[in-house]
Amino acid sequence: xxxxxxxxxxxxxLNCWGIPYLSKHRGDRVKRLGDFLNMxxxxxxxxxxxxxxxxxxxxxxxxxxxYPASHYFRSGVIGSGLCVFSKxxxxxxxxxxxxxxxxxxxxxxxxWFCGKAVGLLVLHLSGLVLNVYVTHxxxxxxxxxxxxxxxxxxxxxxxAQFIHHTSKKADVVLLCGDLNLHPKDLGCRLLKEWTGxxxxxLETRDFKxxxxxxxxxxxxxxxxxxELQPFPFxxxxxxxxxxxxxxxxxxxxxxxTTTGRDPHSGTPLSDHxxxxxxxxxxxxxxxxxxxxxxxxxxxxxxxxxxxxxxxxLDLGMAQARWWATFAGYVIGLGLLLLALLCALAAGGGVRExxxxxxxxxxxxxxxxxxxYLFHMQEAxxxxxxxxxxxxxxxxxxxxHDLDPESQAALFLGQxxxxxxxEQ
Amino acid sequence: xxxxxxxxxxxxxLNCWGIPYLSKHRGDRVKRLGDFLNMxxxxxxxxxxxxxxxxxxxxxxxxxxxYPASHYFRSGVIGSGLCVFSKxxxxxxxxxxxxxxxxxxxxxxxxWFCGKAVGLLVLHLSGLVLNVYVTHxxxxxxxxxxxxxxxxxxxxxxxAQFIHHTSKKADVVLLCGDLNLHPKDLGCRLLKEWTGxxxxxLETRDFKxxxxxxxxxxxxxxxxxxELQPFPFxxxxxxxxxxxxxxxxxxxxxxxTTTGRDPHSGTPLSDHxxxxxxxxxxxxxxxxxxxxxxxxxxxxxxxxxxxxxxxxLDLGMAQARWWATFAGYVIGLGLLLLALLCALAAGGGVRExxxxxxxxxxxxxxxxxxxYLFHMQEAxxxxxxxxxxxxxxxxxxxxHDLDPESQAALFLGQxxxxxxxEQ
Numbered sequence: 001x002x003x004x005x006x007x008x009x010x011x012x013x014l015n016c017w018g019i020p021y022l023s024k025h026r027g028d029r030v031k032r033l034g035d036f037l038n039m040x041x042x043x044x045x046x047x048x049x050x051x052x053x054x055x056x057x058x059x060x061x062x063x064x065x066x067y068p069a070s071h072y073f074r075s076g077v078i079g080s081g082l083c084v085f086s087k088x089x090x091x092x093x094x095x096x097x098x099x100x101x102x103x104x105x106x107x108x109x110x111x112w113f114c115g116k117a118v119g120l121l122v123l124h125l126s127g128l129v130l131n132v133y134v135t136h137x138x139x140x141x142x143x144x145x146x147x148x149x150x151x152x153x154x155x156x157x158x159x160a161q162f163i164h165h166t167s168k169k170a171d172v173v174l175l176c177g178d179l180n181l182h183p184k185d186l187g188c189r190l191l192k193e194w195t196g197x198x199x200x201x202l203e204t205r206d207f208k209x210x211x212x213x214x215x216x217x218x219x220x221x222x223x224x225x226x227e228l229q230p231f232p233f234x235x236x237x238x239x240x241x242x243x244x245x246x247x248x249x250x251x252x253x254x255x256x257t258t259t260g261r262d263p264h265s266g267t268p269l270s271d272h273x274x275x276x277x278x279x280x281x282x283x284x285x286x287x288x289x290x291x292x293x294x295x296x297x298x299x300x301x302x303x304x305x306x307x308x309x310x311x312x313l314d315l316g317m318a319q320a321r322w323w324a325t326f327a328g329y330v331i332g333l334g335l336l337l338l339a340l341l342c343a344l345a346a347g348g349g350v351r352e353x354x355x356x357x358x359x360x361x362x363x364x365x366x367x368x369x370x371x372y373l374f375h376m377q378e379a380x381x382x383x384x385x386x387x388x389x390x391x392x393x394x395x396x397x398x399x400h401d402l403d404p405e406s407q408a409a410l411f412l413g414q415x416x417x418x419x420x421x422e423q
Numbered sequence: 424x425x426x427x428x429x430x431x432x433x434x435x436x437l438n439c440w441g442i443p444y445l446s447k448h449r450g451d452r453v454k455r456l457g458d459f460l461n462m463x464x465x466x467x468x469x470x471x472x473x474x475x476x477x478x479x480x481x482x483x484x485x486x487x488x489x490y491p492a493s494h495y496f497r498s499g500v501i502g503s504g505l506c507v508f509s510k511x512x513x514x515x516x517x518x519x520x521x522x523x524x525x526x527x528x529x530x531x532x533x534x535w536f537c538g539k540a541v542g543l544l545v546l547h548l549s550g551l552v553l554n555v556y557v558t559h560x561x562x563x564x565x566x567x568x569x570x571x572x573x574x575x576x577x578x579x580x581x582x583a584q585f586i587h588h589t590s591k592k593a594d595v596v597l598l599c600g601d602l603n604l605h606p607k608d609l610g611c612r613l614l615k616e617w618t619g620x621x622x623x624x625l626e627t628r629d630f631k632x633x634x635x636x637x638x639x640x641x642x643x644x645x646x647x648x649x650e651l652q653p654f655p656f657x658x659x660x661x662x663x664x665x666x667x668x669x670x671x672x673x674x675x676x677x678x679x680t681t682t683g684r685d686p687h688s689g690t691p692l693s694d695h696x697x698x699x700x701x702x703x704x705x706x707x708x709x710x711x712x713x714x715x716x717x718x719x720x721x722x723x724x725x726x727x728x729x730x731x732x733x734x735x736l737d738l739g740m741a742q743a744r745w746w747a748t749f750a751g752y753v754i755g756l757g758l759l760l761l762a763l764l765c766a767l768a769a770g771g772g773v774r775e776x777x778x779x780x781x782x783x784x785x786x787x788x789x790x791x792x793x794x795y796l797f798h799m800q801e802a803x804x805x806x807x808x809x810x811x812x813x814x815x816x817x818x819x820x821x822x823h824d825l826d827p828e829s830q831a832a833l834f835l836g837q838x839x840x841x842x843x844x845e846q
Contacts, residue, residue, distance in 0.1 A: 074807040168592035359782030384497040
């Protein structure tokens with residue numbers, strides 16, 4: 001690699017809102033997206049919510065001359081909705097499906113059926129190893145009373161862990177996607193603190209696009225205006241995040257977003273806004289001292305966010321266990337009811353009623369059994385993430401030069417978890 | 424690190440057969456296992472089938488002075504059954520739960536409820552980064568007609584991919600566990616070829632233990648003798664596998680197995696045999712040329728095993744889709760039946776019969792719906808693994824200097840998959 005080595009990467013990211021039968025003007029939007037991507041010829045186009053594999057195949061055919069490499073990440077019942085198109089050969093591919101992703105009985109929300117995941121591509125560009133991650137986390141349906149908060153925090157942690165463990169030999173790490181997290185939300189802070197990723201919107205000096213970099217804006221005709229009412233400019237939930245390891249330096253030269261409409265025809269490409277970033281990777285200049293990622297201030301921030309996430313998962317676990325216990329009681333009642341019905345059916349009198357009620361009782365029993373199993377699994381998943389967080393919290397505390405006061409506070413905050421966990 | 428650096432690692436691995444209420448003499452065996460581990464003071468003890476968290480907590484307390492670090496990997500409804508005890512501090516912990524793991528309606532087999540997984544520990548020993556993996560794959564219940572073969576191959580692939588992507592900066596990689604795979608089984612070959620891991624039993628010059636290194640032997644009083652009938656010496660399904668990256672050299676100095684009985688009291692510790700390995704890590708001697716992992720012969724073997732795995736997953740996918748289609752027809756029939764019953768109930772005559780049959784029909788419908796969703800998810804999971812295999816097959820073929828004849832053979836073998844897949 002030459003000493004004056006420099007690599008320019010043009011990245012496109014969009015949540016495509018491609019739900020078959022439900023999303024408006026899907027066919028037309030996918031077609032226009034293909035035209036736009038072909039015209040712009042990015043290095044990488046990362047898409048979310050491409051729920052129909054036919055849409056992916058259509059795009060694949062259409063984009064083949066400009067983006068010869070592509071991949072569709074399959075998971076869950078419907079799919080992860082994630083896909084990528086690359087101008088450069090993809091060396092390696094893998095994916096991680098999040099352990100927790102909502103509830104199967106929340107059919108109208110549908111996230112559970114999608115198998116939300118993070119996809120990883122490894123690219124070798126000019127001798128540089130580039131790890132590209134694309135993801136989509138669980139949606140937020142009610143910010144005031146968010147029943148999926150613990151799941152989203154657990155997903156953010158799994159995402160951070162997946163990136164941390166799979167990118168150790170990468171020179172550059174890039175994460176794009178719809179995180180369904182506002183910039184100051186716990187999950188977003190956890191992800192950034194644990195991985196050391198930088199936010200293109202906050203880092204670039206040349207931004208053009210929607211106010212405050214929002215990626216769901218009221219100007220977009222597909223957006224539910226009522227949901228955006230508390231946010232006059234919209235919300236920023238889609239991101240381009242990056243980092244380079246020691247020896248390399250990455251910066252975001254320009255960042256553009258669409259502003260509620262297609263740059264050409266006027267009608268938007270999706271209900272989300274597209275992100276278009278130009279990144280520049282260079283050798284670190286000799287005078288360049290990167291900001292320390294393991295200084296006392298950073299470690300203190302990390303400890304604080306790990307503690308916050310731990311507490312949130314703990315709450316989620318209590319909730320999951322409550323539901324499992326409740327389902328356990330329903331199972332007990334259902335069994336009693338069945339025994340009673342059998343006795344009544346044998347005894348005569350209300351025999352017909354007893355026989356009629358038998359099948360619904362079995363149904364109740366099976367339903368409660370399924371709910372019990374699901375919430376037991378949920379509690380295990382949350383407990384797993386909590387244990388990992390706690391372990392890392394322990395390591396961070398060891399590394400941190402704590403004064404006795406904050407040490408006592410940390411100790412008190414953690415006693416709860418020490419009961420059944422970890423060395 | 425000194426030039427004459429040398430690290431000795433003593434490793435213990437055992438599938439503990441710790442099923443609450445079902446496994447014989449569980450309490451006594453766990454107690455004796457604790458005594459044995461304390462006495463032997465290994466560097467690492469890796470255990471599978473510790474299904475009860477109470478057993479883990481008991482061992483944790485008992486082993487705390489000798490093994491101050493420990494972790495229990497939680498997943499699924501019951502758990503992964505995996506846990507580790509370490510004499511050295513654990514730097515990092517994470518885990519990956521396998522996407523496919525049997526069928527929820529095969530309750531008597533129970534694997535689906537366990538959430539089989541691979542756990543990862545990162546240790547720093549004398550300046551060396553050691554990645555330790557522990558796993559347990561889906562059991563084999565019928566070798567002649569193995570309905571879980573595709574799932575186990577997919578698990579072996581996910582395991583290989585997880586190791587490949589998370590160990591890129593490790594100096595030494597160690598994998599222990601119950602793979603439920605015989606040494607020449609497809610999954611085992613796939614794992615070894617893709618990760619480059621070496622089998623301690625095949626590598627060591629100092630082996631003492633059961634015939635042919637078997638880890639389930641007829642001498643063990645807990646083993647189902649009928650199941651082992653086709654294998655007079657038993658079967659080898661538990662492994663210690665390892666590799667060191669360039670610059671380091673790892674060898675297995677000694678490997679011991681128990682032989683159907685506890686080394687002290689006579690009664691075995693489990694229905695599996697324990698593996699005890701002494702590994703030695705050194706700097707590669709200057710004259711040492713490691714066997715090439717990317718030579719033409721290796722690449723040819725890799726291509727062959729990738730193709731074989733691809734074909735197996737393809738078969739599994741066809742099976743999964745057949746079941747999903749079948750469930751789809753049942754749903755259709757159930758809906759028809761419900762409509763008919765509603766009409767009969769409204770019309771009088773056989774009204775009571777119609778009302779009585781209504782609830783079972785709804786049950787049938789819901790059951791078929793669940794089966795449909797499950798097998799759709801299964802097909803997606805297999806399809807994901809198949810797509811990754813196909814991508815790597817493509818890369819391996821590019822790298823391989825193929826003669827035109829074998830190129831044609833490969834091309835023919837792959838045409839099937841090229842229909843709907845991958846660049």
